[in-house]
Amino acid sequence: xxxxxAGGASSCIGAAAASGSAAxxxxxxxxxxxxxxxxLPSRVLEHIFSYLELxxxxxxSLVCWHWNNCLADENSEVWRSLCSRSLSEEAMxxxxxxxxxxxxxxxxSYQHALSSHDCSRNVYVKKNGFTLHRNPIAQSTDGARxxxxxxxxxxxxxxxxxxxxxxxxVIGIATKRAPMQCQGYVALLGSDDQSWGWNLVDxxxxxxxxxxxxFPQCNNAPKYQIGERIRVILDMExxxxxxxxxxEFLGVAFRGLPKACLFPAVSAVYGNTEVTMVYLGKPLDx
Numbered sequence: 001x002x003x004x005x006a007g008g009a010s011s012c013i014g015a016a017a018a019s020g021s022a023a024x025x026x027x028x029x030x031x032x033x034x035x036x037x038x039x040l041p042s043r044v045l046e047h048i049f050s051y052l053e054l055x056x057x058x059x060x061s062l063v064c065w066h067w068n069n070c071l072a073d074e075n076s077e078v079w080r081s082l083c084s085r086s087l088s089e090e091a092m093x094x095x096x097x098x099x100x101x102x103x104x105x106x107x108x109s110y111q112h113a114l115s116s117h118d119c120s121r122n123v124y125v126k127k128n129g130f131t132l133h134r135n136p137i138a139q140s141t142d143g144a145r146x147x148x149x150x151x152x153x154x155x156x157x158x159x160x161x162x163x164x165x166x167x168x169x170v171i172g173i174a175t176k177r178a179p180m181q182c183q184g185y186v187a188l189l190g191s192d193d194q195s196w197g198w199n200l201v202d203x204x205x206x207x208x209x210x211x212x213x214x215f216p217q218c219n220n221a222p223k224y225q226i227g228e229r230i231r232v233i234l235d236m237e238x239x240x241x242x243x244x245x246x247x248e249f250l251g252v253a254f255r256g257l258p259k260a261c262l263f264p265a266v267s268a269v270y271g272n273t274e275v276t277m278v279y280l281g282k283p284l285d286x
Contacts, residue, residue: 038064045070050081054107057082074102083107091128096276099158105281112148112157112279114266119144120181123268130278131162136271141168141188143180143267146277151261152236156283159266159275160229165201166270169224172197172206173234173241173257174265188267195265196241196254200224205253215243216250233283234262 045067049057057078061071071078083092083103087110091097097106114132116125120142123134132144146157159171170189174180178194189197190206197206203221205212214221224230231244239257243250266275 038066040066042066042070046076046078049078052078052082054082054086054111074104076103079103079107086110088128091130094128096128096130096278099278099280108281109279112146112264114144114264114275114277115147118147118180118263122181126274131274131276132266132268133274134268134271139184141182141184141186141267141269143170143174143188143265145174145176145178145180146264146279149176149261149263150234150236151259154237154282155234156280157232157264158229158278158280159232159264161200161224161226161268161273161275163226163273164270165224165226166268166273167201168267168269169200169273170197170206170267171200171230171232172265173232173262175258175260175262178265180265180267185269189265196257197265197267198243198253200230207254212254215253231280231283232264234264236262 049060049071052060057071061068070076073079080103083106086107091110092106097109100106100109110129113130114125119125119132120140122137122140122142123132123144125131125144126133134142161169167185168187170187172189172195174189174195178192179188182188182191187197187199187204187206189195190199191209193208195207198204198215199206201224203214203216203223205215228245233242233244234240235242236257239255239259240252241254241257242252264277264279266277268275
């Protein structure tokens with residue numbers, strides 16, 4: 001399909017989506033269609049949808065049950081095509097997204113990745129879109145937030161170091177007000193009342209500039225190993241932050257989190273070290 005044809009398809013789909021919205025939310029709820037567009041064969045719709053971007057697809061999913069069902073398959077050609085346009089070839093080929101079985105899940109993870117615009121000037125996000133690289137700057141602690149924060153729901157993401165930890169390597173959460181850079185080598189996350197962190201080097205929990213105890217709470221807790229994936233679980237309903245290592249639940253690290261928008265965050269001190277974060281979505285219970 002040519003660029004002009006794709007643009008035409010987007011305009012036609014957009015018009016149908018708009019008419020569906022104008023008809024009211026009951027369109028989807030009753031399982032009805034929207035005129036001729038609501039009766040188009042699924043294969044035709046899938047082909048058209050495969051040329052659209054995510055905002056258009058989200059609107060299309062609200063038009064009617066037929067369109068919504070067409071987009072429900074998270075491994076369909078629609079989501080594969082959007083993944084191939086949005087994600088780097090490196091990210092798709094590597095094992096970074098190995099715990100995300102669907103194209104839609106991979107795309108959602110990219111939307112929630114560490115931000116290249118909300119981070120210290122001494123770090124950057126690599127071309128794969130998920131890995132943070134810290135430049136070798138002396139006497140500086142540098143961090144980054146995720147692109148999207150959470151004020152409700154339950155969310156999980158994985159973080160792992162792909163280089164030395166140095167003296168301080170902290171993972172956790174932060175509000176938009178928490179600093180992402182400071183002088184010296186310190187535990188940046190947890191240094192004020194706007195962030196909460198777990199220092200993987202000494203297994204300390206940190207908040208408001210204070211150590212809130214050791215974590216996990218067991219005798220001779222093992223030290224973090226480079227490449228080991230840590231799963232972070234944020235529950236905005238119970239206001240808790242918990243961690244898992246492998247298939248082992250390590251426990252709740254922080255309780256009584258504020259009713260605020262909280263972002264995944266990391267901070268590092270070692271030159272040329274790299275940290276990868278992958279958003280997983282809603283955590284599985286059990």
